[in-house]
Amino acid sequence: MKLLILQEKLKQGLNVVSKLTPKSLTLPILNNILLNTEKNFLELASTDLEIGIKYYILTKIEKQGKTTIPSQLFFNFINLLPNKNINIELKKNNLDIVCENYKTQINTISADEFPIIPILKETENITIDNSLFCESLKQIVDIASLSNSKPEISGVYLCFQKNQLIITATDSFRLGEKKIFFKKPNLLKKEYSLILPQKTIKYLINVFSEKTGEIKISFSLNQIMFESSLQETPHPEIQLVSKLVDGEYPNYQEIIPKKFTTEAVFKKEELLNQIKSASLFSKKTNEIKIKLNIKKGEMDICSSNNETGEYQSTLKSKIKGKNEEIIFNYKFLIDGLLNIKSSEVLFGFNGDSGPSVLKPVGDQSYIYIVMPIKT
Amino acid sequence: MKLLILQEKLKQGLNVVSKLTPKSLTLPILNNILLNTEKNFLELASTDLEIGIKYYILTKIEKQGKTTIPSQLFFNFINLLPNKNINIELKKNNLDIVCENYKTQINTISADEFPIIPILKETENITIDNSLFCESLKQIVDIASLSNSKPEISGVYLCFQKNQLIITATDSFRLGEKKIFFKKPNLLKKEYSLILPQKTIKYLINVFSEKTGEIKISFSLNQIMFESSLQETPHPEIQLVSKLVDGEYPNYQEIIPKKFTTEAVFKKEELLNQIKSASLFSKKTNEIKIKLNIKKGEMDICSSNNETGEYQSTLKSKIKGKNEEIIFNYKFLIDGLLNIKSSEVLFGFNGDSGPSVLKPVGDQSYIYIVMPIKT
Known part of the structure; x- marks a missing residue:
């Protein structure tokens, strides 16, 4: 050589x-x-x-x-x-x-x-905008479970359909779902649903997110390949092949709430700041309490801890539905809010034990579901 | 309250x-x-x-x-x-x-x-430009010994004289000395020589280096105080009081070489890059070898390691003196070069066992002395 x-x-x-x-x-x-x-x-x-x-x-x-x-x-x-x-x-x-x-x-x-790295040939494939794909993965990847006891939810679920790609992750306490809507239907002969290791997704983001142009995704039974090319040559510049996670992804669609007992819209930064502040006074279990007062049009965020002290802050909004008191793990709320890009966020509740939802206002592509802490 | x-x-x-x-x-x-x-x-x-x-x-x-x-x-x-x-x-x-x-x-x-923090009153003091003081401390602070077996060299030595402040640190393998020359003689009645804990110096840099204006330094037998004020008020904004390190600082002046067996001037970035590259191939003892060839006007930097391979690079310069082969700990050379601000550096040698010197060209205020590794 x-x-x-x-x-x-x-x-x-x-x-x-x-x-x-x-x-x-x-x-x-x-x-x-x-x-x-x-x-x-x-x-x-x-x-x-x-x-x-x-x-x-x-x-x-x-x-x-x-x-x-x-x-x-x-x-x-x-x-x-x-x-x-x-x-x-x-x-x-x-x-x-x-x-x-x-x-x-x-x-x-x-x-x-050196181990042989297989390259998938003559398989079905689609192309997708690189930066949209990577930005979408970023909104989901960290939600996957860190535990290996249920390998299928330790990965990120990707479902390539005719008109959209659905990206999902959950750790059973919360779930994030992101949709990429295709401008025109793709040519795939069937739907591809697969679970990718969290590590693959992180590495994929690392490698491709600075690239412009498109990424080509090819499917096989137990592998997936991602490719990008330089504009001036048809030869691929980067080829990334990954194994898939075995197993069936949970049928999570049924837990996505269709309606709420109480809901309101808040400014995302204000809500995030108040939850962060409340977290400073929460107990070791990360508990903070949300109190919804319809008449006053106020949501209070409260926490207290014998060692440090007591905290309370208030957000004003038009609140629809019933008065509620619900306890959350503040970490799960912060994670969800950080993945929301819009300036306003819809917070939907289903009592003190049903799934709550955080959603960007004016964007149907992202939903974050979080379970309250039961008392 | x-x-x-x-x-x-x-x-x-x-x-x-x-x-x-x-x-x-x-x-x-x-x-x-x-x-x-x-x-x-x-x-x-x-x-x-x-x-x-x-x-x-x-x-x-x-x-x-x-x-x-x-x-x-x-x-x-x-x-x-x-x-x-x-x-x-x-x-x-x-x-x-x-x-x-x-x-x-x-x-x-x-x-x-809460413990009482003493404020030194009615003691001698001087004022000095804040950013010059902090920048000078930065060039020296990391050279102090990390071991506590000789407490006096675990600190940074400051010697306030009529016309200059001398700042020194050593860990017995290398020594750095920085001088701040005063524009006019100060009014101190005597010379103040003291050893400050490395931690104090680091905290001092952290607190004061972003400030503009002057810093006031007051002396007492076993404490020192640093103060800064806002321009609009004579009241101090920050007062920092620190204990001193007990003990006598070694009389290091005699080890500063007055002349060299061999010397040459190099571009700092090139020298630094070559030493960093050589470090990748050095043994666990951090050894790299410097070979000086007067006739060729070349300095070779070499290293080798059975596990990884062999390295050699060459710097051209007018080299005065004798041919030499000297072994250094690359970490000490890199530390010294990183503290030098000029684009050209004088490298002075005293055979394979005498102290070598790195000095910025055109700046008499800084000197870095490093001992070779004896074979």
Whole structure:
């Protein structure tokens, strides 16, 4: 293997693939990235066995070949080089790197030891706007359960339908659902419902959210592939393949409340600030109490704690329905509000034990459901 | 105690004093800040028993009084309030805080339990430009020894002379010295040499470095006080009192080399980058080797490690003196270079076991001495 590459281009690629390399003590090869030449492209690849990523850079290949070198070391070293041409050559077990007055030989491990990252071919696929997709995933990803006792809700549910993509996550205390409405129906022959590991979604956001253009998504029975290309070439720039989570996602549609016993609209920032303030005086169970007073048109937020003191604040609004006193975990309310982008939010209640809802006003694409704490 | 204060003003004050409060399990009163009224001023104070800080805010005091409340809770709560007037009133053991539609009662601890923070009076003092003082401290503070086995070098040495202030720190492997030259001789009747805890210096930088104007420094036998005032009032805004470190600072002047066996000038960023790159291939002992070749006018930086590989890079310069091969701990070189502000740096050597020196070119106020690793 022998090639010439501009520092800036190599750095960009390493920035993507080096983020995936796990620190594996049992499988040292996973700490390495694969360098492989493919005609005029240098391919960089890394994997943690659940996710695999390939990054292609068009450059001057003088001699084909492949090898693997320590990901973090290579990335840190390339980062420190000047933005000039770098000569890279595999000599026996060392990778020789020369750039201006810098010379190094880095120890390699044979590319034969590197796991094969499958690329899905001839499967159904759709394309979707990259930044819309990533922004939508951000609104949902952190809601997934951290516990592994129910693997299916530890992941994020994606349901690709004719006219929309539904993205859902829950930890059984709260649930978030985001819809992306397609401008025209896609050409998928069937509906694809799948559960992706939370880690895949986080890595996906990390890799793609700064990119412009479209992302191509391909489906297979137990894998999914995400691809993006540079405008000037049809060759993919990034290919990310991930395993899916086994299992059936809970049929959550029935718990989404269709109506409320009480509801009101609030300014999001004010509501968020008052809940944050109340959280300072809540007990270790994170409890805060919401009191709805229809006549006064007021919602009080209260908390108290023997050690610190007592808190109360008031929000004015036109409140429809019944007077209620409901206890919430403040963390769940804050998480929901932070994922809402609009300046006004609808807060819908169903008594002290039914599911409450936070929804952006004027946006049908997002809903956040939260269960009260029962007393 | 009853008073009215603007949120923004209180927030600024709490931002300063709350940074000092330690999380003490044995002395809970130290987690609290003191609120005390003094005529038209609200005084905020906190202490960790080594350092004490007072912050004065001119505001509307309706009834004099004092109390203490939990620092972090109070700061977080005030931060979340809108920038409006806040009513604060002590009612029995609770501090009532009302601001627009927010109401809280925070549990207090009596001010009688709060340690007395001494204020130095009628002692000698000087004033010095605030930002120059803080910038100079930043260049030195991290060099102090982290070990407590020699308490005197765990602190930063300050020597106030007629025409200059000398600031020094060392951990016995390297030493940094910064001089502030006074435009005119000060009026001190004697020279003040003292050792300040590293923690005091860090807190001092934290509190004062954003301030404009001058800082007043007052001396006593075992304490030092730093004060700043607002332009519009002669009343101090901030008073910081710290204990000193007992002991005599080592007589380090004799180890500052007056001449070099070899010396050269390099571009700082290039030198720094090459040392950082070399560090990636150094052994666990942090060793990198510097080879000076007078004839070629080259300095090579080399490192190698069986696990990762080999590194070599070259810097060109007019090098005066003898050819040398010297081994350094790369961390010490990087620390020194990061404290140098000029674009060019003089690197002076004294063989493979004598002290080397890094100095900004065109600036006599800073010197950094580093000992090689003996082979």
